[in-house]
Amino acid sequence: MPRTPLSPAVVVATAASLADAEGYDAVTVSAVARALDVRPASMYAHVRDREALLAGVHRLALGELAERVAAQVAGRSGHDALAGLAAAHRAYAAARPGAWTALQRPASPETAASPEAARVASLLAAVIRGYDVPERATVDAVRLVGATITGFVALTDAQAFAHRPDDVDASWAAAVDALDRALTSWPQEGPAA
Known part of the structure; x- marks a missing residue:
């Protein structure tokens, strides 16, 4: 079978697959070269170094996550959109654990500014914006939603809930409902001076 020609996209996709299979920390230029059956030196025509390789995985993960989120929230608002957003994150974390881990790392300036x-x-x-959250509080609301989703996914992945017989899916639904209530009742006034 002919080998797939190397390109930055092929290198990054292979790195993301390696992260999913063997863990994020297993991603090195040498490991990706082995997976592609090429010499490590061949890789440097397509990726500068490990940092750039991991930034590529981060960016790929952002793109994939965006596709999932867009599909889940299209035509929805309020609780339905929030539940779709949360479900997209949770499903992505389960399907692409290494790529999900990349999303939990600090983004390079280039990645943070990427489309x-x-x-x-x-x-x-x-x-x-589907809620009556004041514009000035959007960042706070985004951080609350992101931290809740990410924290729940991380604790589930770490088996932190495994010692309890309670249904994790029921707890997930309760967390989404709690976020919905928080967003629905967000204070309209600014903090007291």
Whole structure:
């Protein structure tokens, strides 16, 4: 079978697959070269170094997550959009654990300014705009939603809930409902001076 020609996209996709299969920390230029059956030196024509490789995985993950979120929130608002947003994140974390881990790392300045990052941010902001959250509080609301989703997914992945017989899916639904109530009742006045 002929080998797939190397390109930055092929290198990054292979790195993301390696992260999913062996863990985020297993991603190195040498490991990706082995997976592609090429010499490590061949990789440097397509990726500068490990940092750039991991930034590529981060950006790829943002793009994939944006596609899932867009599909889940399209035509929805309020609780339905929030539940779709949360479900997209949770499903992505389960399907692409290494790529999900990349999303939990600090983004390089280039990644933070990328179209992929902007799309994820705009989708999340659109969900928040479906509530009566004051414009000045949008960042706070986005952080609350993001932290809740990410924290729940991380604790589930770490088996932190495994010692309890309670249904994790029921707790997930309760968390989404609690976020909905928080967003629905967001204070309209600013903080007291």
